[in-house]
Amino acid sequence: AILTRVARSHVRVGTFQFFAARQNWQAVRELADYVIWRNYPELQNRPARYVELLQAVGERQARLVSSWLGVGFIHGVMNTDNMSIAGETIDYGPCAFMDEYDPATVFSSIDHIGRYRYENQLGIVQWNLARLAEAILPLLDEDYEKAVNQATEIVEAFYPQAEECWLDVMRGKLGFKESRPDDRELVESLLTLMHEAQADFTLTFRCLWKGILSAEIPTELTNLVGASAKVDKWFLSWRQRLLAEGVSPQEASERLRTTNPALIPRNHNVERVLSAAVKDSDFAPIHRLVEQLAKPYEASADSMPEAEPPRPGQRVTQTFCGT
Template sequence: MVCLRSAGARHAAVAARLSAKPAGIVPDGVVNLPLGEPRFAALGPAYGQPVAALPLPDALRLYFNAALADQIGLDPRWCQSAAALPLLTGNAAWPGQTPSASVYAGHQFGVWVSQLGDGRVLTLAEWRAPDGSPVELQLKGAGPTPYARGSDGRATLASSVRELLACEALHALGVPTTRALSLAGSSLSVQRDELDTAAVLGRTAPCFVRFGHFEFHARHGTPQQLALLADHVIEHHFPYLANQPQRHAAWLAEVVELTAALFAHWQTLGFCHGVLNTDNLSVLGLTLDYGPYGFMERFRPHHVCNASDHEGRYAYTAQPAIGRWNCERLLGACAGLLAPQPEAAREQAQALLARYDEVYRQEVMRRWRAKLGLREARAGDAGLLNRWLTLLQRGKADFTLAFRRLADAIQIDPAEALICLPAGQDAALRDWLDDWRARLASEGGSPAGRASAMRRVNPRYVLRNHLAQAAIEGAQRGSSVELHRLLAVLARPFDEQPGAEHYAAPPAQGLELELEIGCSA
């Protein structure tokens, strides 16, 4: 059990809520809600604590994901009713469930922090979706917990809109991620770098267990606690491994491979997470916790999207190595699960870590080839790709649009192709286009078919910073119109959408919005 620090009135207020029943009452009209068992909370007090949500004053529904609700077993009609809003803001109790916050630790910007945890997040409920898959529903911004470390436990409207947009945009792009179910605003003021209003985001995933959970129990718990947590994850999320004689090694191998594949997917979309601490990495290989993230616009290998990352630890080009480093921390925390002898455990951990390198190389090149329209793996592919990326960098080209326009370059005259590709380096670009087209021709197939395949993997629409900012400003004025318009466009990122062309364009020249986003939102 991790005890609450006794420091100030805010902590005392939190302590008073720890053993309290969830706030509010079940509103009228609640029918057919999934009633599952709180699987993670059932592990016991060493893993977290029950915490009642802090009611959100003047709660106003801004968004509800009806398609996701239906998928996870909620009645979309009920969820959009007045009866649902109190449950999705922490203003009323979810029947049969007790909200809880979990404890974990982590390496933040490479520095060990011995206790973190769900400081402003509550697991509200757990159940099984109609297809049998596990569902965990969390509220983010529902008040402080024992792990809030002095914060108010609230989320700002701006940060909540950004997380909602990012997870739904990545989901539409095929990237494993947590999902956004609901968003509610409030008149309650919240002071961060700037004054904003509070919001509560409802988000779901099969589970929210992080690398940092295992680091915490490896440092502060017992071997039995660590094994119990690992077996819990295996039982509910990797059940096909449960009866294997080396189940923990097999599970860790899967986590390493899922993480490598996730980072490869990010790289080929130009997505930067911004805060790749071990407490922000999911053991299911999901994109987790959206703070100062960003889709890179002008291609810069050393692009940093986090204003707090002064040394560029989590720059775009550094992400793959950071993924490996974080996996190494997880394997170190779980070494005792691999073998009783330290030397044997280290050898197994190194063998598992090698899987990261192998899977990342295979997956990232598979995705790069697809973006370039290449069907076959050949020895010169990395060179061809690097020449293209160099052209993008020197031409200060928009990453997303440059790849999208390559599909057009297959079917038009080379001189015309130069117009819609990185500017200012015609000779080098013409040489590259000649080599690329020759490479495509050597594989056969029709240019139209090749172009169509490229458009299915090179998005036309991504979540650009200025688009997110427009949706945020609308929400801050009390309107969710632009939020819903943007989400509708991002839900079909690979499609040409007549009338939505401005959502594909970068900011106007001279007005590029490189938002200074830190970790305080």
């Protein structure tokens, strides 16, 4: 069999490291020029194009990983040879989607210290960006100190910028279009409630579309995060904040449904369809799941059995390279 992988680029941070480790700076320059030509053509012929390349790679990867966080995706092994210069999701080995919300969630069987846990993924992007900066340092400026200062400034500025990308993603999940000062508190308060209740990440955000249509907290939400004064306070603050943007409840509801999937490839479902294929040569479950996952935001997805979280006996806690 032949497996063909398609991406805008298969150049990774590690590709630059390969040549930099051998001090083959001509190859590093040629690789950087190729990447600019292929993936960042707007930087061609710019005087500071290599500095701007470092910034642009950081921006793309920040947007990419923020989108992972928005759907509870955990890559698994974010080493420099698995992070695309083009800012696409490739080489995701022991990856998985989170069921109940826990920022320390790890699935990879080889990640014993939680280096690539859910909450650490933006920090790992910053670490990888620092490695890329080291690999192209001679291209940034002929003066070594100036090059180091430029690289340091870009790497240090990354995390605050990346957190803003994440906050924009989370604003969308709460139905907000506008940016307001209290948004972070609303996001973090809900995540705290979810963590305390071990609420399902996907289903909690998904059920919000029902809550905006009524002043009453939907039963689906209290079933997930519990019924308490804290939940009541958060729900009222969120609903007022959303409607303050001047949208109708119906419009807000539709916006929430199109930013929060009902279906994700949950581990127990993936395990189930793989088992059917391997043990029984039955590929129908795989085809069905793939077809369903192609339309994760449709209303019909809410009632599908595949949308349900795993029961205790179905829980898959480890994934492996090759999954």
